Every structure is written in structure tokens, then in C-alpha cells.
Amino acid sequence: MEAVVFFVCAAAVIAGALGVIVGRNPVHSALFLLLTLVSIAVLYLQQHAALVAAIQIVVYASAIVVLFLFVITLLGVDKREVHDDGHPLQRVAAIVVGVLALSGILVLVHGNRWVTGLHSTRGVLGNADDPGNVKTLATSLFTDFVWAFEITAVLLVIAVVGSVVLARRSGHRPQVESAEDESQDERMSV
């Protein structure tokens, strides 16, 4: 059963990833990305990571993919997208580099000799009274990793402020726009 779930999800992950890079329409790419992300969430569930799987669905498969789709529809790029043909050697070179990188990583994985050494220094994954390991994870997050937690909070604030500043229509100040709107409203009412 475990093997069946793994191979079905692995096939879905790889098919989705190939669909992302092959699809001509960015909307199709985003939907293939969704397939990959949901399949990875299933693989997390299989590895005693229920909370991570839930976060994967909520943050990645919902928020990030919806953000992608929102930007795609906002820009309307599928109409304007040119047929992207780079240098003919570029695609071949990229695939060769990819195969080389894959074989390098597989050599590293070979034999899986890194899964050794000290075990469970910060808390074991699952036990009978905490099968979803929410409690263990929260304890580790708010004790061992509390500084990293605070710094990521700062990072999120910076990212939100930065994206708002970047995405605001530059060249038009909001005060000027609102003043124009008010004058237009006045004219409309007159």
C-alpha cells in the first residue's frame, strides 16, 4: 500500500513538474504546479508530517498558486506571449546541464549513507498521544528555533511592505489620484 501511494504520487509529481516547464500557456503551468504541490503534500502525509502537509495545502496550493493565477489574469500575458525560441543550443545545453546535475545528486544519494549518526536530538516525530506531532513541532519551533521564528516574522513584514510599494502604480501619487477622483465626483454630482 505504501509503495502504491508512493509511486502514484511520484508519477503525479514528475508529470506536474514536466507540465510546468512544457506548457505554453502560463495558466496551464500554474495548474500543473498545483498538481505537483498536492502530490507532494500526500507524500508528506506518508512520512509522518501531517501538519507540514496541511500547511503545504493551505500556503502553497492555495495562497501561492492563487497569487500566480491572479497575476497571470491581471497581466493577461497569455495573449501577448511571444513564441519563446532562444538560441538553438541553449535548450540542448540546459538539458545536458540538468542531466549532469541529476547524476551528481544521485551519486550523493547513492547508498544513502547520510542517514546515520545522532537520532532525535530535538524531539521524536510521532508517538501515540501526538500522532500529528503538532505539539512536538510547536515546542521545537517556539524554543529551539525562536530566534529564526522572530526573524522570519520581520522578513514577512518587510516582504509585504516591499511588495505593496513595488506594485503601486509609480508616477501617480495616491493623494493626486484621490484629489482627481474627488473633483470628478464633484463634477458628476454637479
Added chain:
Amino acid sequence: MIALSYPDHITATYYLILAAILFTIGAVGLLVRKNTLVMFMCIELMLNAANLTFVSYANAMNDISGQVIVFFTLVVAAAEVAVGLAIIIAIFRRRQSVSADDVDLLKG
């Protein structure tokens, strides 16, 4: 040697090989595609491969730290997507295009 016959138990090696393949597909896509939105999706694929590796090692070592680090990766990925898409929108306003070939100058 990595046994690829039909297994009765899925070990961490299978997940690691899957993560390696996923990472490679993302890297090749990043090199091949010109559409910046699709390039961003390829970066997400590579981040997910790294997350899958973390969760696999957490499971293999029976240690919670790997799963905690996945949380931080998710937060950084969300921040990256928010800022990156804002940059893409700003570029699109200026150039009317999201192709990476149109933004090969540092000049605005």
C-alpha cells in the same frame, strides 16, 4: 546499489531520488523558459524538492527539526513570491512584457 525492483517498504532513498528529479526538472525549466512567471514556478519546484528532502530526512532520522525548517522555507517562499510577483507587475507596466529577454539591462 540502489534497488529499483518493486519494494515492500519505501525507504528514504526513494524520496531523495524523487526530490533530485524534481529539483533537476525545476533547474532545467529555469534555464529553458523565458516567461518570468513560469521561471518563478520552476523556482517553486526546486524549493519543494528541498522541502521534500528535509521531510524525508526528518522521517529517516526520527527528528522534528527537519519539519520545523520546512516551515521557515515555506515562509521564505511566500515572501519571495509576493515580492517577485510585485516586481513582475512593475516590469510589465514599464515594458508591456514578462519575457526575461526584455529585462537584460540594469538600466530602467
